[in-house]
Amino acid sequence: MLTTSDLIIDIPERSDGTPLSLQIKPGEIWGILGPNGAGKTTLLHTLAGLHKPRSGSVTLGEKNIHQMRRKQVAQQLAVVFQNNGEGFPATVLETVMIGRHPFISPWDIETADDLAIARQALQKLDLSALEHRLISTLSGGERQRLAIATALCQSPKLWLADEPSNHLDLKHQVQIMSLLADQADAGCGVVLCLHDLNLAAHWCNKIVLLYPNGDACWGDASAMLTITALERLYDQALTMITSEGQSYFMPLSSRTNPQ
Numbered sequence: 001m002l003t004t005s006d007l008i009i010d011i012p013e014r015s016d017g018t019p020l021s022l023q024i025k026p027g028e029i030w031g032i033l034g035p036n037g038a039g040k041t042t043l044l045h046t047l048a049g050l051h052k053p054r055s056g057s058v059t060l061g062e063k064n065i066h067q068m069r070r071k072q073v074a075q076q077l078a079v080v081f082q083n084n085g086e087g088f089p090a091t092v093l094e095t096v097m098i099g100r101h102p103f104i105s106p107w108d109i110e111t112a113d114d115l116a117i118a119r120q121a122l123q124k125l126d127l128s129a130l131e132h133r134l135i136s137t138l139s140g141g142e143r144q145r146l147a148i149a150t151a152l153c154q155s156p157k158l159w160l161a162d163e164p165s166n167h168l169d170l171k172h173q174v175q176i177m178s179l180l181a182d183q184a185d186a187g188c189g190v191v192l193c194l195h196d197l198n199l200a201a202h203w204c205n206k207i208v209l210l211y212p213n214g215d216a217c218w219g220d221a222s223a224m225l226t227i228t229a230l231e232r233l234y235d236q237a238l239t240m241i242t243s244e245g246q247s248y249f250m251p252l253s254s255r256t257n258p259q
């Protein structure tokens, strides 16, 4: 589905680090973990073909993504960006319909089927009641759900999402992660930049650990999510609690709780 060969992401003034040779297959959920500035977003944008690598390549299907037309790429992969700014004045429905643009010729307009797909996506993300609202009036969480609805409307084979749980309350975090897991079950590949280790432990089957100096390692989640590796990654003491077969990670602090 998406492979990288000896990929070095281009972060100014940083040494090359570990060349990334990843194989993202249908049905897999990959979590990219690392501290602030490690390069998670840069890697995601490089996988999307939006950022040129320093060296190596990204192949989508059989083709080098950096040599594909954007429309062709957008017919296969969707990107959920970290910050969903206001862009230009548009309603929720107009915004989610952007997800259909890769499938519409420049001289055509959206069909009734496109509208139905868009409305289904809004419904799935609990946004139907807001379809006529201007996006400038949305809360942070509503805006995040709209970004995910727009990607869903695109019917991608591959999801690249930068901190998809940003701004979301607990119920919507579970809803979004379940939606992404359903997409993987339906044969999509899913790649997520995550700060929440517990979401990574619960939902991802593959993990990339990205270090600020460019070092990286990757593999099955069970092998990557260890206290030793994560403490080194974040330079932060952690503890792990296991409940009903599931691991939970907590940062340790010398401060005690206020009484």
Ligand SMILES: Nc1ncnc2c1ncn2[C@@H]1O[C@H](COP(=O)(O)OP(=O)(O)OP(=O)(O)O)[C@@H](O)[C@H]1O
Pocket (backbone or CB within 6 Å): 011, 012, 034, 035, 036, 037, 038, 039, 040, 041, 042, 043
């Ligand atoms: N145009 C640029 N010039 C110089 N440095 C840049 C530029 N763009 C990004 N960087 C640096 O590249 C590094 C990686 O940025 P990136 O956004 O990929 O990190 P991240 O792991 O996603 O971080 P966060 O967890 O804070 O979102 C950062 O140190 C950033 O400051």
